[in-house]
Amino acid sequence: MPRGKNSGIPSNRPAPNCFACQWRARSEWCVLDDEDMSSLNDSKSNSTYRTGQLVYNQGDTCSGIFCISSGLVAIRKADEHGNTVLVRLCYPGETIGYRDFFADEDYTTSAEILEPAQLCFVDRKSVRKLLDRNPGLGLSFLRKVSSDLDAAEETILQSASHSVRVRFAHLLLALKDRYATVRDDGALQMRLPLSRQDIADMLGSRPETIARVINMLEKEEVAFFSGRTVVIPDLDPLLDEIEPPQNP
Amino acid sequence: MPRGKNSGIPSNRPAPNCFACQWRARSEWCVLDDEDMSSLNDSKSNSTYRTGQLVYNQGDTCSGIFCISSGLVAIRKADEHGNTVLVRLCYPGETIGYRDFFADEDYTTSAEILEPAQLCFVDRKSVRKLLDRNPGLGLSFLRKVSSDLDAAEETILQSASHSVRVRFAHLLLALKDRYATVRDDGALQMRLPLSRQDIADMLGSRPETIARVINMLEKEEVAFFSGRTVVIPDLDPLLDEIEPPQNP
DNA sequence: CGGGGGTTTGAGTCCGTTCAAAATACGTGG
DNA sequence: CCACGTATTTTGAACGGACTCAAACCCCCG
Numbered sequence: 355m356p357r358g359k360n361s362g363i364p365s366n367r368p369a370p371n372c373f374a375c376q377w378r379a380r381s382e383w384c385v386l387d388d389e390d391m392s393s394l395n396d397s398k399s400n401s402t403y404r405t406g407q408l409v410y411n412q413g414d415t416c417s418g419i420f421c422i423s424s425g426l427v428a429i430r431k432a433d434e435h436g437n438t439v440l441v442r443l444c445y446p447g448e449t450i451g452y453r454d455f456f457a458d459e460d461y462t463t464s465a466e467i468l469e470p471a472q473l474c475f476v477d478r479k480s481v482r483k484l485l486d487r488n489p490g491l492g493l494s495f496l497r498k499v500s501s502d503l504d505a506a507e508e509t510i511l512q513s514a515s516h517s518v519r520v521r522f523a524h525l526l527l528a529l530k531d532r533y534a535t536v537r538d539d540g541a542l543q544m545r546l547p548l549s550r551q552d553i554a555d556m557l558g559s560r561p562e563t564i565a566r567v568i569n570m571l572e573k574e575e576v577a578f579f580s581g582r583t584v585v586i587p588d589l590d591p592l593l594d595e596i597e598p599p600q601n602p
Numbered sequence: 603m604p605r606g607k608n609s610g611i612p613s614n615r616p617a618p619n620c621f622a623c624q625w626r627a628r629s630e631w632c633v634l635d636d637e638d639m640s641s642l643n644d645s646k647s648n649s650t651y652r653t654g655q656l657v658y659n660q661g662d663t664c665s666g667i668f669c670i671s672s673g674l675v676a677i678r679k680a681d682e683h684g685n686t687v688l689v690r691l692c693y694p695g696e697t698i699g700y701r702d703f704f705a706d707e708d709y710t711t712s713a714e715i716l717e718p719a720q721l722c723f724v725d726r727k728s729v730r731k732l733l734d735r736n737p738g739l740g741l742s743f744l745r746k747v748s749s750d751l752d753a754a755e756e757t758i759l760q761s762a763s764h765s766v767r768v769r770f771a772h773l774l775l776a777l778k779d780r781y782a783t784v785r786d787d788g789a790l791q792m793r794l795p796l797s798r799q800d801i802a803d804m805l806g807s808r809p810e811t812i813a814r815v816i817n818m819l820e821k822e823e824v825a826f827f828s829g830r831t832v833v834i835p836d837l838d839p840l841l842d843e844i845e846p847p848q849n850p
Numbered sequence: 851c852g853g854g855g856g857t858t859t860g861a862g863t864c865c866g867t868t869c870a871a872a873a874t875a876c877g878t879g880g
Numbered sequence: 881c882c883a884c885g886t887a888t889t890t891t892g893a894a895c896g897g898a899c900t901c902a903a904a905c906c907c908c909c910g
Contacts (some may be wrong), residue, residue, distance in 0.1 A: 431755050437763035440757050457739070457748035463755065489737030492744055493704070498745045500705035506754035507679050507689050507711065510882055513761065515685035517897070550857060558762030565858050581857095581907085587672030765865070798889060811866055813890050829875070829889095 367398040370423045370474065377447025378395050382422070385395070385490040397480035409450070409465035410474060416454040416461050418477040422446045425471020426547050430555070433464045440555035442505065443468070443547075445532070452495055455481065468547050513558050519567050521557045523595035526577065530586065533543050542586040549582075616646040618671045618722065625695025629669070630746050633738040645728035646677070650720050657698070657713035657721060664709050666725040670694045673719020674795050678803070679711045688803035690753065691716070691795075700743055701750070703729065716795050728815040761806050767815050769805045771843035774825065778834065790834040797830075 372395040378384055382404055400423070403409065404438040409420060412432055441463060444450050454461045455478070485492050493596060512521055533544035546553075549560040557564070571577045576591045586592060620643040626632055634642060635716070637650050641668045648671070651657065657668060660680055675692040689711060702709045703726070733740050762767055783794035794801075798809040819825045825832055834840060 378783065424771045431759050433759055433761070433763060437759065439755075439759050439762050441758065451827050453751055456744045457752065458745070459752075462752050485737075485741070489733075489740060492737060492740040496704045496740055496747065498704070499744065499751055500701045503701055503751045503754060504707075505711050506751060506758065509758055510689065510754065510761070510806070511679050511685065511687050513758070514687050515681060515683070517758070519897095555796055558758070560899065561857070562859085562900085566898090569858080602620055680896085767865095807887070808867065810868085814866090817890085 364600035369398070370472070372394060372398070372429075374421070375447075377423075379423055380493040381447050382449055382491070383421075385494045386484065386488055390488050394484060396474065398476045400472065400474050400475045403470065405467055407467045409463050409467065412461050412464045414461050416451060416459065416478075418475055419455050419481060420465070421447055421449050421472055421474040421476065423472040424474075425467060425475075427471060428466045428468050428552065429463050430466060434559040438555055439558060440552055441503070447496070447584045448483055449495075455501060456495065456499070464497075468552070469473070506590070516590055518557055518559045518563055519570070521559075522553070522564065522567050522571075523592050525553065525556060526586070527589075527592060529598070536584070537585075540587075542589065544584055546582040546584060617646070617721070619643060620646070623695075625671075625675070630697055630700075630739070630742040631669075633730065633742045634736055638732055638735070638736055642724065642728070642732060646722040646724050646833050648720065648722050651715040651718065653715055653718055655715045657715065658709050660709050660712045662709050664699060664707065664726075666723055667697055667699045667729060668713070669697050669722040671714060671722055672728060673721075674717035675721075676714045676800065677711050677720060678717050678764040680712060686803055687806060688800055690750070691804075692789050697743075701747060702745065704747070716800070724767060737784065766805055768805045768816070768843055769807075770801070770812065770815050770819075771840050773801065774832065774834070775837075775840060775844070782834070785833075785837055788835075790837065792831040792832055 359599055363583065372378065372391055375381075383391070383394060389500070398421070409427065410416070412430075422444055424446050427448075427450055428440045429450065430438050431441050432438040444465075448467050451461070454463075465525050490592045512524065516524075529546065529548075530544060533547065534542040535544065539541050548556070550564045553559075554564050568577075572579060574591070575587070576595070577586045586596060610667065620631070620639055623629075625681040631639070631642060633733070646669070652787075657675065658664070660678075670692055673693050675696075675698055676803065677689045677692060678686050679689050683824065694715075698713050699709070702711075702796060710723060760772065775795075777794065778790055782790040783792065785791050796804070798812045800805075800810045802812050802848065816825075818825050822839070824843070825834045
């Protein structure tokens with residue numbers, strides 16, 4: 355069941371300017387000098403994507419890399435039996451598809467839009483040119499892949515040693531940093547960018563189990579869910595999930 | 603419970619020569635020209651390690667990278683509660699410690715010797731020099747980290763979608779490529795480089811479970827275990843574990 | 851207002867874990 | 881080379897988390 359069409363539609367809004375990009379300083383491209391940045395700016399194309407669209411599909415040949423200007427992207431990996439996991443979420447400022455680009459392989463994952471997005475695309479040839487002109491760019495991506503690798507290994511460790519409930523607490527705490535706002539009464543509130551299925555895919559579990567865990571958390575008044583909206587009256591109980599209070 | 607001392611002992615054997623290294627062609631260093639290779643050869647040091655020794659420890663500061671000349675190395679990751687997983691096995695020709703080196707972080711994993719090994723060490727400054735002189739080296743490592751990342755994501759997918767038994771079958775099939783020999787009667791035989799505990803750590807399981815799975819495999823005559831020695835009379839049943847025979 | 855997808859709930863089962871003890875293998879020193 | 885002590889592996893019994901299958905529910909949208 356394909357979730358959407360492959361290619362974004364050309365943006366009618368003016369294409370973002372790399373120099374003005376608010377993410378520039380934190381992205382891998384920050385090592386480029388003005389001339390190279392200008393070359394990047396000229397060679398990139400820009401598209402708008404709707405929720406559910408596929409940016410690229412596992413198995414497709416990789417012809418360049420994408421940079422997220424706005425929106426949210428899920429990186430999924432599937433096996434031949436249709437089992438899938440959601441490997442990671444990618445936010446504005448992040449580059450996606452670079453792994454397969456640098457490994458010079460077909461895509462080993464799929465990228466799907468979770469929140470309406472605008473992506474820039476830089477084709478193979480342009481990236482190569484920039485890499486040649488600026489060796490620092492390669493090292494910059496090396497740092498990025500290295501940190502992704504550490505995150506992946508962390509995930510392996512987590513799912514080998516913690517229950518779904520604890521992993522879900524971890525996920526909530528990570529999402530709160532990006533999505534939560536503080537209400538008048540001091541409680542945290544956020545709208546999850548993920549369906550129950552997506553949450554399950556991230557935790558290596560099933561939607562039914564997620565529903566049950568949510569049920570328990572509500573009974574214990576740790577967090578309250580209504581659709582995709584979550585209210586967390588107090589962070590401490592959630593933090594205790596991760597690090598049970600010590601009793602020496 | 604530390605498993606060994608940290609530093610290897612200086613090799614009494616003549617240090618391996620990078621030019622003569624049998625792994626040269628497949629390693630990341632193969633992009634170096636003769637001059638740079640000679641510089642690498644001069645700046646590296648070499649040590650011998652016994653089984654159980656730690657090459658580096660999670661949390662230590664990373665002061666360079668290691669290259670495996672011979673032996674077998676396990677990369678482990680631990681959390682604050684003492685839970686550990688064995689993230690990956692590293693074989694001769696592979697470089698280890700590069701992830702943390704390139705991310706410029708303290709070690710996020712530990713490296714432990716599983717089979718007596720000889721490692722070369724290249725200090726931070728020398729690696730930097732080589733990276734400066736040869737931008738291709740960075741890209742070469744970029745390819746390596748990228749493939750490690752894919753492997754890690756594959757592990758996440760596997761352990762989310764397959765039973766311990768199936769994952770163990772996967773492991774056996776992977777190990778056989780490197781360790782198995784064909785006996786006179788056509789059966790495959792190998793000596794596992796891993797303890798039951800290590801196998802459990804690789805599969806995100808427990809030694810007891812591994813023992814039970816082994817028990818079942820023997821009852822079903824898929825494979826026979828005696829200590830670390832495994833005999834596999836026929837590969838097909840093992841392959842069926844991974845890809846159950848189709849019935850359309 | 852009638853689908854239809856996503857979500858929740860229920861019941862039952864199974865895989866894998868935990869804890870404990872027995873058996874075996876292993877390294878070391880005598 | 882054997883004996884001993886320790887560590888690893890195996891076995892057993894019991895528990896429990898998470899899965900499966902199935903049905904009911906709900907909400908959003910046409």
